[in-house]
């Protein structure tokens with residue numbers, strides 16, 4: 001199997017976290033980092049950086065590029081992913097042009113550049129309905145949806161039995177701001193990755209449409 005270094009792009013609520021969990025189940029050699037989970041863990045641990053980050057997330061803004069790039073570089077080093085044999089998936093980073101070029105700089109030093117970028121293309125009207133029904137298990141980042149993927153016991157995590165919570169940035173006003181920011185950042189990111197011939201879009205609105213396409217695409221390109 002060829003090493004896979006995948007970036008999953010998509011609007012907030014498009015299902016990046018959900019698709020990541022499915023990939024991790026089916027492709028056991030792949031590991032994943034979710035930028036949102038890393039940030040929420042910092043907030044939860046009440047670190048100094050977590051207190052600063054919390055202000056940005058609560059009002060739906062992006063965390064500044066330099067903070068994000070530093071956190072992600074540290075995490076990539078800690079996990080020893082900066083080598084060309086490693087297979088991994090990034091969910092939520094990079095999400096600006098500046099972060100993308102910074103990431104390439106860091107990865108380029110180890111010869112382990114991204115070799116696949118997949119954009120999930122989901123109708124944004126559908127996304128707004130999903131967010132109202134989303135609940136998460138904060139310590140693990142596991143995501144539930146009261147309609148599509150409900151927990152076995154209402155409002156409890158399936159694995160630990162701990163209570164689920166609503167994200168502070170999942171209210172209508174903040175969510176619309178996150179969508180607007182995504183829509184302004186995605187154009188430059190597409191322009192950055194498309195000429196590298198590693199960019200692929202998967203479109204679909206329903207639960208059964210996106211994952212079979214993603215799984216087939218990754219198997220064909222990288223083996224399973």
Ligand code: AP5
Nearest residue numbers: 012013014015016017018035036063092130134145148207
């Ligand atoms: P982050 O946590 O990355 O949030 P996001 O990108 O806004 O994406 P979401 O987690 O909201 O959604 P998702 O696409 O993972 O969808 P999910 O699978 O949950 O970032 C949060 C904040 O952190 C940002 O706003 C920013 O402030 C900051 N941040 C993070 N990274 C940053 C960076 N690189 N730079 C700067 N700042 C950064 O699915 C959504 C719901 O739909 C769930 O309930 C799910 O169960 C349901 N669902 C999923 N798929 C389906 C389906 N096929 N059918 C029906 N329901 C479905």
